[in-house]
Amino acid sequence: MKRLATIILPLALMLLLSACVARLAPNYDKAIADGLVTASQQIMTHFASTSAGTAASSFAQRDATYSSIIGNLDALALQAKSRPTPKSSVGDKVNEYLAKRGITITDTxxxxxxxxxEQISITLTKMRDVDKKQGVTAFEVAAFKGQVVIYLDQALTYENFLEREGN
Structure with a gap:
């Protein structure tokens, strides 16, 4: 009986502790994910409409689109930032270890x-400013789009990960 207790008690304790999940990311928010999908559609539509290049003289026709997209992105970024993010001592220890090995830590x-x-907003703001001043060439539109697509992919991937993990 005593031998059985020494086996069952540690096993029960391990099962109990394994049920405790440490959150390392913020909770999934469907409104943010849906807003991101809508914003990506608006952005890609804007790139499609400017893909041949633009002239500064017709900037007024695009000004409201830029404002709408940039405003939506800034609002989504604010919503994403406002979610509580658990503090992880594990992450801190990993960062300390990497720093001791001379590895630059990019995690902010x-x-x-x-x-x-935020990076998408900055990129589209730069595009807007160039468009207003002198118009943008097809090559410049493609360059801005390439940068935006990288950041959109990161944002969509992260939010989809949160959804899959049930956070």
Whole structure:
């Protein structure tokens, strides 16, 4: 009986502790994910409409589109940032270890999708400013699109990961 207790008690304790899940990411928010999908559609539509290049003289026709997209991105970034993100001592220890080995730590502690959304906003703001001043060439549109697609992929991937993990 005593031998059985020494086996069952540790086993029960392990099962109990394994049921405790440490959250390392913010909770999934369907409104953010849906907003991101809508924003990506608006952005790709904008790139399609400007893909042949633009002239500064017709900028007024695109100004409201830029404002709408940039405003939506900034709002989504704010929403993504406002989710509580659990503090992880494991992450801190990994960062300390990497720093001791001389490895640059790029993790700012920011929610990846929020950081990506901010970068998309910055990129589209630059595109808007160039478009307003002198128009954009087809090559410039393709370059801006390439950068935006990288950040959109990061944001969508992160938010889809949160959904799959049930956070």
């Amino acid at each position: 502690g920011e929610v990846p999708s929020a950081a990506a959304l």
